[in-house]
Amino acid sequence: NAGVTQTPKFRVLKTGQSMTLLCAQDMNHEYMYWYRQDPGMGLRLIHYSVGEGTTAKGEVPDGYNVSRLKKQNFLLGLESAAPSQTSVYFCASSYSLRDGTDTQYFGPGTRLTVL
Amino acid sequence: EDQVTQSPEALRLQEGESSSLNCSYTVSGLRGLFWYRQDPGKGPEFLFTLYSAGEEKEKERLKATLTKKESFLHITAPKPEDSATYLCAVRSQAGTALIFGKGTTLSVSS
Numbered sequence: 001n002a003g004v005t006q007t008p009k010f011r012v013l014k015t016g017q018s019m020t021l022l023c024a025q026d027m028n029h030e031y032m033y034w035y036r037q038d039p040g041m042g043l044r045l046i047h048y049s050v051g052e053g054t055t056a057k058g059e060v061p062d063g064y065n066v067s068r069l070k071k072q073n074f075l076l077g078l079e080s081a082a083p084s085q086t087s088v089y090f091c092a093s094s095y096s097l098r099d100g101t102d103t104q105y106f107g108p109g110t111r112l113t114v115l
Numbered sequence: 116e117d118q119v120t121q122s123p124e125a126l127r128l129q130e131g132e133s134s135s136l137n138c139s140y141t142v143s144g145l146r147g148l149f150w151y152r153q154d155p156g157k158g159p160e161f162l163f164t165l166y167s168a169g170e171e172k173e174k175e176r177l178k179a180t181l182t183k184k185e186s187f188l189h190i191t192a193p194k195p196e197d198s199a200t201y202l203c204a205v206r207s208q209a210g211t212a213l214i215f216g217k218g219t220t221l222s223v224s225s
Contacts, residue, residue: 042215099166106158
């Protein structure tokens with residue numbers, strides 16, 4: 001049981017390049033989330049999904065797109081990377097929003113640098 | 116606006132020196148308060164969830180408590196391996212996602 005996995009672990013992009021971050025979970029969780037973590041700030045939600053085929057905006061969605069074509073995968077895309085998107089990106093998943101099953105489990109993160 | 120404030124930002128302890136971390140929150144209808152541990156270069160690791168005032172949970176040297184305005188993470192007789200950043204997060208009645216504090220970085224020296 002691998003939990004939540006993320007690929008790649010590290011990536012360096014030039015301004016204007018595009019890329020996709022992949023998140024996979026093997027816990028049969030319905031909900032999946034993408035956060036970014038920057039120095040001096042808490043984790044902030046970018047986008048989330050409440051089930052296969054659904055996506056919704058979080059606190060800081062600008063410059064990112066997401067897709068959830070399969071229940072176990074959640075993709076985060078950057079169409080035209082900017083230096084302000086240099087950050088560590090974390091994916092998380094949870095079973096539901098009901099008390100006792102709403103714990104979010106996090107992946108190991110992707111460290112992205114945009115030059 | 117939902118908000119989470121953690122204090123102190125950093126805490127240095129000697130091995131065996133017990134202390135507490137604070138998480139103050141303002142949220143429109145608390146659905147859950149979550150504590151995570153994060154080691155450098157890794158993702159947050161789940162520790163506890165608390166749902167109602169008065170609730171307490173324990174795991175090894177850690178004990179989390181909850182009131183209507185704040186939560187405490189008590190660390191009893193810490194060891195160097197307890198060194199990490201501890202994150203607090205809340206979920207509101209209307210919210211799907213977690214609102215995180217900035218964390219408390221704990222350093223325990225032997």
